[in-house]
Amino acid sequence: MKKVKVALLGFGTVGTGTWQIINDNREEIVKHCGYEIEISKILVQDTTKKRNIDIPEDVLTSNFDDIVNDEEIEMVVELMGGIDQAKEYILEAIKRKKHIVTANKALIANFGKEIIEAAEQEDVKFFYEASVCGGIPIIHSIKESLTGNKIQEIIGIVNGTTNFILTKMTKEKASFKDVLKEAQDLGYAEADPTADIEGYDAAHKLTILASLAFNTPVIFDEVYREGISRIDKIDIEYAEQMGYIIKLLAIAKEKEGELELRVHPTFISKYHPLASVNDSFNAVFLKGNAVGELMFYGRGAGDLPTGSAVVGDIVSILKNRYNPYSLTQFNSNMPNKKVKHMDDVTCEYYVRLMVDDQPGVLGKIASCFGKNGVSLSSVIQKGENVRPVALVFVTHYTTEGNVQKAMEEIRRMPDVIEVANIIRLENGKK
Amino acid sequence: MKKVKVALLGFGTVGTGTWQIINDNREEIVKHCGYEIEISKILVQDTTKKRNIDIPEDVLTSNFDDIVNDEEIEMVVELMGGIDQAKEYILEAIKRKKHIVTANKALIANFGKEIIEAAEQEDVKFFYEASVCGGIPIIHSIKESLTGNKIQEIIGIVNGTTNFILTKMTKEKASFKDVLKEAQDLGYAEADPTADIEGYDAAHKLTILASLAFNTPVIFDEVYREGISRIDKIDIEYAEQMGYIIKLLAIAKEKEGELELRVHPTFISKYHPLASVNDSFNAVFLKGNAVGELMFYGRGAGDLPTGSAVVGDIVSILKNRYNPYSLTQFNSNMPNKKVKHMDDVTCEYYVRLMVDDQPGVLGKIASCFGKNGVSLSSVIQKGENVRPVALVFVTHYTTEGNVQKAMEEIRRMPDVIEVANIIRLENGKK
Structure with a gap:
């Protein structure tokens, strides 16, 4: 031999x-x-x-x-x-x-x-x-099997530690802190969990995937990155009520020659194939202009x-x-493609505020969204005459820039105690 | 160029x-x-x-x-x-x-x-x-990316037409006949649907996959094959009550050098990754001794x-x-591996009988299972003093041979009006 x-x-x-x-x-x-x-x-x-x-x-x-x-x-x-x-x-x-x-x-x-x-x-x-x-043979598949495709988007659950934590928070209604500690005790999370929790690991992987899929040298620093440490079990409950699951997604899209590259916690429809990827499993979902929707699922780490x-x-x-x-x-000599500034990225948004339940506060906030070009698709108010009361908004598609401008103003309103969370939605429409 | x-x-x-x-x-x-x-x-x-x-x-x-x-x-x-x-x-x-x-x-x-x-x-x-x-790049992945693995099992939803029909029957509680007609009207099923409905198409695909995964020349005629035309919406309801979904699965396993090759409707846990593969989508789930569980999901047909x-x-x-x-x-010069006779294959089974609700009938049937080496894990009886009444059994792991012997006797019992269905379970344990 x-x-x-x-x-x-x-x-x-x-x-x-x-x-x-x-x-x-x-x-x-x-x-x-x-x-x-x-x-x-x-x-x-x-x-x-x-x-x-x-x-x-x-x-x-x-x-x-x-x-x-x-x-x-x-x-x-x-x-x-x-x-x-x-x-x-x-x-x-x-x-x-x-x-x-x-x-x-x-x-x-x-x-x-x-x-x-x-x-x-x-x-x-x-x-x-x-x-x-x-x-998961994702690189090989992009480079060898999908060569007849223009790849349009890649959405991945590419970090097992954060998926384990979010799954456990979802299933057991547990807090981020408690589950992180458990994950550390089990050896699923590092003593210093920053690389996983804050999305650096996922952003590294997205850099590689996007570069291959869109045939361009992607620079790690150009990937927008947000971790899961701000996710509260209340956000997970709101997500469930609205038919969503919260996942840390690595998202890369090419639209008219420009790239969107971002890692952040995301509301994803419970019917999306990625929604049932649980525990420490990984999955990569992609769309090609020939193959359509494709997903790869498996163990993302381990000996x-x-x-x-x-x-x-x-x-x-x-x-x-x-x-x-x-x-x-x-792989070398690839043309550079423009990466969209995060302000120009278009999403739907979930916004959770803690406010004083004063007459007119909802109206002021809604007007402020409107003034900044953010139109709302739903509002949920829970509790009455308590302090603070939670106000949850879901927006229609709008730019990150518009949302951030609106939030800056809303944050300064006297009745607004806290902007508790802003989470993007991903529903495959845009 | x-x-x-x-x-x-x-x-x-x-x-x-x-x-x-x-x-x-x-x-x-x-x-x-x-x-x-x-x-x-x-x-x-x-x-x-x-x-x-x-x-x-x-x-x-x-x-x-x-x-x-x-x-x-x-x-x-x-x-x-x-x-x-x-x-x-x-x-x-x-x-x-x-x-x-x-x-x-x-x-x-x-x-x-x-x-x-x-x-x-x-x-x-x-x-x-x-x-x-x-x-779905399944062949390429087996031949190129998974070469470090002994592949132990492949379970696929490899026929879009039958998956479309079963999904619709499940979601809409519709009958096989009605959904088949709808699928034919939509062009999802052929005028003569035999190749899809009776599992021939799936068995062809399983022949190819098993041959590649287990490196042996698999002969099409050695694949056990059963279609979905006998699935009743009542079976789907029972499955749901027990936490299962019914899918037409193409299953290939290698156990101690021998192969199991079979295509049949199957109860699969609603938590299995294949359970959420709906409509005309295909998926192939496999286990390798290094990679562990892996699933590929996508469009199995279309231009x-x-x-x-x-x-x-x-x-x-x-x-x-x-x-x-x-x-x-x-691919050539592969060693022949023995394919297990279906009688020697081990499964859990769902058995639905229509019987006269006479005192003692349940006892007689249960004894007959026992006598033939089939032990039961659950029994459901719905309705009382009506004719006919449904009796549903789920067995522990047992051989196909034992079940068939038991069913032959049960079929001849005077109180048994009909053996309405026998469906295998797949839960990844064996």
Whole structure:
């Protein structure tokens, strides 16, 4: 059996998953690509650390030179995370003509273009299916199966931690704080949960997806980003009453050559296919002008699901390494497309205010919306003669700029105690 | 711009969709593969027939020789349907070193192995993504992205017509007959609906999927098949009461090296991701030992969705035609795996009987189940002292053989007026 030598950089969750898959599913892999994959080196910080997996002694190394100087190693699989060190190693390995597989979304979202150009220059492959939504083959599908389509929109639930939290808040009417703590205790959320909770992780993934789907270099900083920490169980209840579920969505749309790129909590119809994606599952919903609506659903993280994507990429490279027409080819030299300023984005909005229940307050607020070009589709008032009383508005389609202008004025009204939340709706109409 | 000449065989729904996509999305296609695709010939029965699309006169031909003898045509896209003629043309085109794309599920389910062997012998590609679930990239995902997995099960809603009918029966509490008529009036069901309604179409697709997922030549006749014409709205109501939805599922599982292959109406938990796949949408749910649960959802039929898959395949071939490690390579020479006899398949069962409400009848039936090794998990009796009264049983896991033996005895009991329905459950436990 022909063998191909591969090195792993990093041996955490995904690294051990990849090791396990390559060893457990040896037969399947050979069937698909004709090669046996041998992980001949693994870069770790401490080679003497006790591990749960039995690794031959000479495989572990703490010296990257052992890998990059080993001419028998044809492929480097970067699973160490972080940006600077990972980038340095990858560029070095590319220079030494080694193919690259990575799961590093932050790296690609920030330096994808540079790395892809380097890979093209050296004629090596650079595959990164595992960087977005773990085991879900979304990148491969966009680059290989949907090539006959103009992709019009991508809407994803791409962060498992926040989906777990929102699902639990929805099902158990629990508060954000309590559920976050539970998620941390269970190991589903990090001790510092900022990257997940505030939508950075989702924005990294959206950067990669949008760049591929719309064939343009998307810059991470151009993605509007809002997290879920302001979502109250009351918002979830209002959503349910109106037939919606609240999800943290990563949304990318192309409209007349301009892009909308945004990550934020969203009211989505309970009948939308994404609405029933619960717990820590991920899903990517897209619309193409030929294929119509398409959704991919699965495990977005974890040792084996992400390892599945890593091994899929290794096999793809083995099948394509002598094929010049491979995945990365059309990634550099992409035309820049304009990203809409958030003020120009059009949505429907849910606005929850806490107000003093004085005669005329509803009229003043409604007039202020109207004056700023925001027309209302519904108003709900709960409670009477109490302080504070909740006033919930849902707007018709309007621009973010109009809503923000109206909110600025409303926030200053003496009877308005608090603008408790503003949440966008997504119902597939625009 | 480099051009590649392609011929279509047939110009019905999918053919016109393919034509439209290639013309409307020219830019996208070039971006992905570097080539412009030109449909230079289309085989039709009648070149003088009036068509809605404006086709240059010299493109249409009724003579296959015009295509097969044209050395500039590199690829033949078979969209005519049927078996014998399509097979003859495809084999002829393969002999002339033309790559093949087809959407013909019946052909592949029956003669796939023979065609793939011929394609390998002549070193041409044979791609058929469009044959299963239209625009959903399930074949490509199994062959390219999930190569690190042992696939353990595939459960699909792969026929849009039956899913449309069952969804409407569920939502509107309507009868099978009425909804079928409506579907026929709307053009969603054929005048002779047998292929859809009785599960032949689904069984063809399952044959292809199971063969790919389990890497074995699956024979169409080995797929157990049962249609939806016996589903009564009463069964749907019972299902709902118990927390289930009735779907026509195509199920393939590998357990200890043996395959289960079956298409039948099924009770599936309303929380299963497949349960919310409604109307004419398709979905394929699978489990891999690395990726875990994965689901693909989208349009399983129609001009543009199926055309999307056809064009995706054309582009894949253009990117892979000089790459020996391509999709078809590992399809011939697959080991045969044993397909379980249906009697040995293990399920839970829903059984609805119409009986005379005589004292002791429930006891007699329950004893008969017990005697045949079928243990019951619940019994529902509705109505009292009426004739006939409905008795509904749900069994624990048991073999099909045991259930059928029990039912044979029960059917002969004098108080049993009718065995109204027997429907299998699928809850992902076994």
